[in-house]
Amino acid sequence: MESFNERLNLALNLIKEAKRITAFTGAGISTESGIPDFRSPGGIWDRYRIVTFQEFLTSNSARKEYWAMKRDLFREIESAKPNRAHLALAELEKIGKLNCLITQNIDGLHQEGGNSSDIIIELHGTNRRANCLECGKTWPIEDIQARLEKGDLDPRCDVCNGFIKPATVSFGQAMPVEDMLRAFQCAATCDLFLMIGSSLQVEPAASIPREAHRAGAKLIFINRTETPLDFIATVVFRENASDVLDELVKLLKQSA
Ligand SMILES: [Zn+2]
Structure with a gap:
């Protein structure tokens, strides 16, 4: 694995070049908020x-x-309050670098962090x-x-x-079909897919980044532990989501 700074630069360039970015978040983004x-x-x-x-x-x-x-x-x-990772995603949207935010979380912290409801898809409800x-x-x-x-x-x-x-969406309750379709569409139409804080162990969650990969998007993974799909990612971070995203947004703004 390249050094943290090398991977930051790789990711920074991917974000700069991207025209359409979809983010996908799991429990790992909210653990620093005490969830x-x-x-x-x-x-x-x-x-x-x-x-x-x-x-x-x-x-x-x-x-x-x-x-x-x-x-x-x-x-x-x-x-629980949004942490620096949530705030960085809100900042990304503000500077026109986030088109779609798919989340498996039910904590509402993306809305509270400043992302607009229009781009948020809550796969498991709220x-x-x-x-x-x-x-x-x-x-x-x-x-x-x-x-x-x-x-x-x-x-x-x-x-x-x-x-x-x-x-x-409780155990034994069907996932909302419309939201699932929208999520897959966001994966299939982005050119950069940002996966944050999911171990990608359960379906259908794991098939969403796979869909982005199939459609030709580049992928950045930020997760504390290994995932079964790390091999499809261009850059993999095992550091804290808040540290990585904070730094990326800072660098983005400096280079703008
Ligand atoms: Zn009633």
Whole structure:
């Protein structure tokens, strides 16, 4: 592997030459914001089992279990703020170097960091809102958290008494078709693909960078650990996402 500076320069040139950049982010971009990766040990997922969407719909006790987990999770993450990696992606968009931002994260930190909702595709939905599964009424998650904290662990819609659920894609729930199509289109039409903080272990996530590669894009990977697709990337960083992106944006602005 080339030195950090050599790889920074390679990446910088790729970004400068690119006409259309798509970024793709996973849990790794948010760990520095204090959002636990559900795969990491010691976290909330060790204390709670995964409740599938089917169980949520059919079992009162499973639904209460689900909401107890969410209540604890919201307590853990309510103070999370975008980190330098999120801010750098917002800066990239501002200087016209980011066309599409696909994320597997449900923390809403890209919006909070300053990227516009128009370019963000949330493949797994968002934890920032909750919807009624019957009538579609929407609440900010803070409203529902307030009800959970008061002991209402099976919150129902005040209009139709339907089940309320965070606007995330749960286990056993289908990925939103339209968002998936848009993500693949963003991968197929970019000339540079920036992958940040995903181990690319699960499908369909892993097939998105593969699609960019197939369509002829160059790829930059920034992830703490090896991924099964490192061989398709032109430049691979194992450094902190915030350090790499911060430095890249700084260099970009200096050379502009
Ligand atoms: Zn309703």
